[in-house]
Amino acid sequence: MWFALSGFLVICALMVGLMIGPAGPQWWRVPLELVDRLPLINVDSGVSDADWNIVWLIRAPRVILAALVGAVLSASGASYQGVFRNPLVDPYLLGVASGAGLGATIVFAVRGSDVFNWWIDPLPLAAFFGAVISVFVTYFVGTSFGKSRSTVALVLAGVAVTSLTTAVQTFILQRNNDVIRQVFSWVLGRLSSATWGDVRLILPYVVFSCVVLLMHRRLLDVLRVGDEEATALGTNIRRVRLTVVLAATLGTASAVAVSGLIGFVGIIVPHTVRLIFGASYRRVLPLSILFGAIFLVLADIPSRVLADPAETPIGVVTAFFGAPFFLFLLRARRTQS
Amino acid sequence: MSTLGFCNLSISYGGVVAVNGFNDILHAGEWLCLIGPNGAGKSSVLRAVAGLVEYSGSVAIDQKEIPTTSAKWRAQNIAFVPQTPLIPDDMSVFDYVLLGRNPYIKHFASESTEDRQVIEKVLTRLDLARFAKRMVGTLSGGERQRIVIARALAQEAPVLLLDEPTAALDIGHQQQALELVDDLRRERGLTVVSAMHDLTLAGLYSDRLVLMHQGSCVASGDARTVLRSETLAEFYGVSARVHHEADGTVVVIPQRSINN
Numbered sequence: 001m002w003f004a005l006s007g008f009l010v011i012c013a014l015m016v017g018l019m020i021g022p023a024g025p026q027w028w029r030v031p032l033e034l035v036d037r038l039p040l041i042n043v044d045s046g047v048s049d050a051d052w053n054i055v056w057l058i059r060a061p062r063v064i065l066a067a068l069v070g071a072v073l074s075a076s077g078a079s080y081q082g083v084f085r086n087p088l089v090d091p092y093l094l095g096v097a098s099g100a101g102l103g104a105t106i107v108f109a110v111r112g113s114d115v116f117n118w119w120i121d122p123l124p125l126a127a128f129f130g131a132v133i134s135v136f137v138t139y140f141v142g143t144s145f146g147k148s149r150s151t152v153a154l155v156l157a158g159v160a161v162t163s164l165t166t167a168v169q170t171f172i173l174q175r176n177n178d179v180i181r182q183v184f185s186w187v188l189g190r191l192s193s194a195t196w197g198d199v200r201l202i203l204p205y206v207v208f209s210c211v212v213l214l215m216h217r218r219l220l221d222v223l224r225v226g227d228e229e230a231t232a233l234g235t236n237i238r239r240v241r242l243t244v245v246l247a248a249t250l251g252t253a254s255a256v257a258v259s260g261l262i263g264f265v266g267i268i269v270p271h272t273v274r275l276i277f278g279a280s281y282r283r284v285l286p287l288s289i290l291f292g293a294i295f296l297v298l299a300d301i302p303s304r305v306l307a308d309p310a311e312t313p314i315g316v317v318t319a320f321f322g323a324p325f326f327l328f329l330l331r332a333r334r335t336q337s
Numbered sequence: 338m339s340t341l342g343f344c345n346l347s348i349s350y351g352g353v354v355a356v357n358g359f360n361d362i363l364h365a366g367e368w369l370c371l372i373g374p375n376g377a378g379k380s381s382v383l384r385a386v387a388g389l390v391e392y393s394g395s396v397a398i399d400q401k402e403i404p405t406t407s408a409k410w411r412a413q414n415i416a417f418v419p420q421t422p423l424i425p426d427d428m429s430v431f432d433y434v435l436l437g438r439n440p441y442i443k444h445f446a447s448e449s450t451e452d453r454q455v456i457e458k459v460l461t462r463l464d465l466a467r468f469a470k471r472m473v474g475t476l477s478g479g480e481r482q483r484i485v486i487a488r489a490l491a492q493e494a495p496v497l498l499l500d501e502p503t504a505a506l507d508i509g510h511q512q513q514a515l516e517l518v519d520d521l522r523r524e525r526g527l528t529v530v531s532a533m534h535d536l537t538l539a540g541l542y543s544d545r546l547v548l549m550h551q552g553s554c555v556a557s558g559d560a561r562t563v564l565r566s567e568t569l570a571e572f573y574g575v576s577a578r579v580h581h582e583a584d585g586t587v588v589v590i591p592q593r594s595i596n597n
Contacts, residue, residue, distance in 0.1 A: 215445040221432065222439050226423035232387045233492070234412030234440035279427035282447070 002277065006290040010067070013297040017063035020301050022308040024054035062194040065202075066300045066314075067293035069191070069255040070265055072206045074292025075213045076248035077266025078273075078284050082220035083241045084151055090266040091252040094158040094245065095134035098165040100256040103130025104186050105169045108179040123186075124201060124257035131253035134161050139245065151241075188313035189262035191300055202254040209251025210289055216244050220281035262296070264318045268326050269295055275329055295322070338365035338526040339414070339495035341386075345394035348381045348552075355381040357552040358394070365495075368522060368529040370543035372536060372563070374573050377549040379532035380420070383498045386530070387417035398496060412440035416489035420501040426474025430465060430484055431456065433473050437491025459490045463517070479510035486517065490525075497522070499531035503538065511535070515542045536589040540564055548572060560587040 018034075019027040025047045032045035033052060047055075076091035084093070092098075103126035111122075142157035173180055219240050222230050230237050255262075273287045296314070299321060303314045346359040356378040363369050371379040385392040388403070388411045395402050398414050416437070424433065437459075438452040460466045463483050468476065473484065482502070489497060499518065503511040519542055522529050533539040539546060540560030548556040548563050550572045556563045564587045566579045580588040 218439075218442065218447060219444070221428075222436055224423075224425045224428065225436060228389050229417075229419060229423060231389060231408060232412065232415075232417040232419075233436055234409040236408055274427070278429065279425065280429070280432045282432075 002283075003286060003290070006287060006294075010290050010293050010297075013294040014063055014067060017066065017297045017301060018055060018059055021054070021059050021304055024059070025051040030055055057196075061196045061199050062191050062300065063297055064199050065194040065258065066191050066296040068199065068202060068206045069259045069262065070269070070292040070294070070296025071289045072209055072251040072255050072292075073262065073265040074269035074288040074295075075210050075285060076252045078270035078281070078288045079213045079216070079220065079244050079248045080266070081270060082223060082281055083244050084155065085224065085226075087271070088267070090263075091248055092261070092263075092266070093155065094138045094249065095161040095165065096131040096249060096252050096256060097261050098162040098169070099134025100127040100131040100253065101183075101187060101261065102134070102165045102169045102172075103127045104260075105172050105179075105183050106130075108182050108186070109172050109176040124198070127260075128253050128257035130165075131256055132249065134165055135245075135249045135253075137161050139242075185313060186260045187315075189260040189315035189318075190311065191259055191303070191314055192311045194258070198258040202258055205250055205254035209247045209254075212247035213244065213251075214285055214289075216240060216247075217281045217285040220244070220285070224281075259314075261315065262318060263315050264322050265292060265296060268318075268322045272326065272329060339399045339528055340365050341496055341528050341530065342397045342400065343382070343394070344397070346382065346385060346392055346396060347394050348378070348385055348390055348392045350390075355552055356385070356392075359549075359552070359554060361547060361554065361557070363528050363530065365528055366522060366526045367545065368519070368531070368543045370539040370546050371530065371532045371549055372534075372539050372546055373549035373555075378552040379549055380500055381552075382549075383417070383500050383530060383532055386415060386496070386498055387411075388415075389417075409440045412492060412494070414494050415496045415498060416492040416494040417498045418485050418489050418500065418502060420504060422485045424473050424481060424485070426472065428473050429469070430460070430471050430473060430476070431469040433484055434459060434465075434487045434491050437488040440492060455493065456491055459487050462521075463487050463490070478505055478507075479513065482506060482510065482514050483517070486514070486521075490521065495526070495528060497527045497529045499529065501532055501534065503533065503535065511538060518542075536564055536569075537587070540587045540589075561585075564589055 015031065019030045025033070029045050029047050032043050033047040035041055036043040036045050073091055080089045080091055080093055081087055104123060107123050107126045138154065138157045138161045141161070142154035173183060219235060222233055222235050223237065223240065227237050269292045270284060270288045273284050273291055277283050277287055296318070299317045300314055302321070303312045303317045306312045340363060342362040343359050346356055347354070348356040359382060361369070371382060373379055381390060384390045386396050388405070388408060397403065403411055434456050435448060435452070438448055438455065441452065442448055457466070460469055463486065465483060465487055468480065473481065476484065502514055502518065506514060515538060518529060521527060531543070545558065546560060546563040547554050548568065555572060556568055561581070564579055566577055569575050569577050569589065576592045576594070578590045578592055580590060582588060
């Protein structure tokens with residue numbers, strides 16, 4: 001029931017995302033045109049080809065990308081909170097953010113202000129590999145301390161790797177202060193330059209990551225009673241933790257590669273789902289995926305129109321609207337119980 | 338119905354010996370109570386059986402040595418109730434008890450109708466059915482203890498391990514919890530090993546007591562044999578009177594020092 005309703009909301013959000021934007025056709029013409037494009041149906045929507053191109057080539061990939069990024073960031077956030085049994089953890093915990101930031105900074109610094117014509121955009125690749133390498137180092141260092149207290153060692157290793165990469169990034173930025181603005185805008189997250197190519201680039205990773213995480217939803221519930229009891233209940237906790245962390249990292253790194261660091265989604269969406277639907281991961285994970293998609297698609301709309309013609313970074317919007325809503329929800333829950 | 342045997346069980350933590358050559362055999366359906374001062378190795382024995390610490394020697398169920406590689410097999414045969422279970426407050430009672438079915442559910446599968454039926458039966462048996470949808474955090478101490486036992490029962494394991502099952506309960510709930518375990522082991526033929534500090538209760542409910550000291554068994558037998566004031570003085574350093582009731586109950590009463 002809830003899943004059907006949430007699925008319907010996702011479709012509504014996607015539709016609203018397609019309808020609203022600073023340029024292009026009037027908003028109510030978009031659904032008409034979509035209906036018109038279905039086979040065997042003919043409706044006069046009055047949308048010109050140029051307007052349709054704005055909808056299909058600029059808005060549509062952006063909306064889809066927002067949905068994918070939102071879904072995978074929320075699912076990863078929920079999973080990280082599960083394996084580390086810490087509600088404040090976000091998917092950037094183990095160095096994803098700083099690694100991607102370093103990768104992106106290197107690209108900006110090398111490219112400088114002059115525009116090369118690279119045959120492939122190196123930015124998503126550099127961010128992706130920066131993120132993956134830095135998590136790999138974290139995991140390798142964190143688990144080499146032996147098997148006792150492995151989550152604490154892992155989190156500490158993440159802190160160390162983050163400091164190291166941030167230091168390198170700062171050093172590079174100081175040497176190339178002409179690119180600080182670009183790096184800063186990347187760090188705040190952006191979906192503005194989304195293309196169908198970006199969607200194709202991350203779709204396999206997002207699907208893979210979400211499927212793997214969904215398959216672990218029951219085991220994440222088992223982990224909630226602690227390592228010892230989970231072991232006594234017949235779970236191989238090391239294997240579960242490793243698989244979940246890898247899948248979540250892969251998904252997060254792919255999202256970061258195309259959209260920069262969109263904060264807050266990975267924390268706020270899973271917690272909102274928990275507050276409304278209860279804390280069992282058997283519900284939290286699928287619903288986080290759906291609500292993550294909805295949240296980011298809707299958050300992207302103000303980021304397009306708020307400071308038209310300029311873009312408001314989406315990370316600003318998610319925090320600006322998300323934080324008060326979350327505080328309201330916490331308060332409402334408290335007075336209820 | 339299963340027997341549980343220990344052969345030369347030894348456990349050490351980083352060079353410090355916690356259990357040193359523990360031997361015992363429980364017949365099927367027996368309730369054995371491990372007693373002894375703090376640090377005697379009671380919990381370590383339980384944790385070894387539950388697969389939580391590495392050990393040398395062997396532990397066998399029905400003369401079949403527990404494989405150290407299969408956590409699932411172990412969880413299907415041994416249910417462990419820890420001293421202070423980690424209970425997530427925002428989990429429903431049903432979801433919590435469902436965790437006990439984990440060893441029967443395939444890695445990536447969901448619970449089956451059979452799993453749900455097992456849980457409903459357990460909840461009904463423990464008088465918890467009306468709590469099924471309640472959040473665990475809203476339960477009282479006695480109710481929490483019951484859901485942990487419910488989770489252990491959902492494992493449908495022939496061996497039940499209880500580490501200090503009454504530590505956090507008042508005298509009424511202590512009695513209720515132990516009566517419950519006693520009823521359940523008779524109904525289901527469970528073999529029970531518990532570690533307990535309350536000597537009177539330990540003697541009252543278990544079939545046999547094993548007194549441990551510095552990792553070894555120093556006395557074994559029924560309450561009359563093990564609970565003697567000179568034994569308690571030697572291993573606990575306690576000055577206590579042991580009183581024998583007409584019905585055979587052995588009561589341990591600590592004595593206040595005469596100087597005060």
